[in-house]
Amino acid sequence: MPSGRVRWFDANKGYGFIINDEGKDVFLPAVALPAGVTTLRKNAKVEYSVVDGRRGPQAMGVTLVESAPSLVKATRPKPDDMAAIVEDLIKLLDAAGNDLRRHHYPSAADSRKLATLMRAVADNFDVQD
Known part of the structure; x- marks a missing residue:
């Protein structure tokens, strides 16, 4: 399962982007967020599935990855x-x-x-x- 970090996410617009581990952008629609989650913080670590969208790779089935405590x-x-x-x-x-x-x-x-x-x-x- 691919992973990356949230580049930005705007709940009002209903989408954002993830930077995958290779440094490429992946479109992140609001419908791909886990149940009960309405927004994501910048740099939040996520895992997701990828489908080919009309304009390139699109994330689906996003799960938040707990980061190790600092x-x-x-x-x-x-x-x-x-x-x-x-x-x-x-x-x-x-x-x-x-x-x-x-x-x-x-x-x-x-x-x-x-x-x-x-x-x-x-x-x-x-x-x-």
């Missing part, structure tokens, strides 16, 4: 803890900004620490669903 999402800090980390990062960035206003870059050690901290914070915000 390890990053499961291990990221709690929102209250992240708020404290972000506030501390703002203080460090403010201090670095003050140094730059005085025409001085932070020391190499401080710059490395700041860059490492910013990357870590960014990684906690950059979670793919």
Whole structure:
């Protein structure tokens, strides 16, 4: 059974497209959705059957595939803890900004620490669903 990801789906129009594993578009009519499902999120993983439609391949008998839980999402800090980390990062960035206003870059050690901290914070915000 072919699989792919939803490229886009518009419930008002009643259709959308799937990108199959080979990178080709497959037409997705609303009638192909599972019973009780009226819309699909972008990038949702699906399996489907293919029939030849008037304008090319068309998906039928679509089933949603449960994705594995995100390890990053499961291990990221709690929102209250992240708020404290972000506030501390703002203080460090403010201090670095003050140094730059005085025409001085932070020391190499401080710059490395700041860059490492910013990357870590960014990684906690950059979670793919």
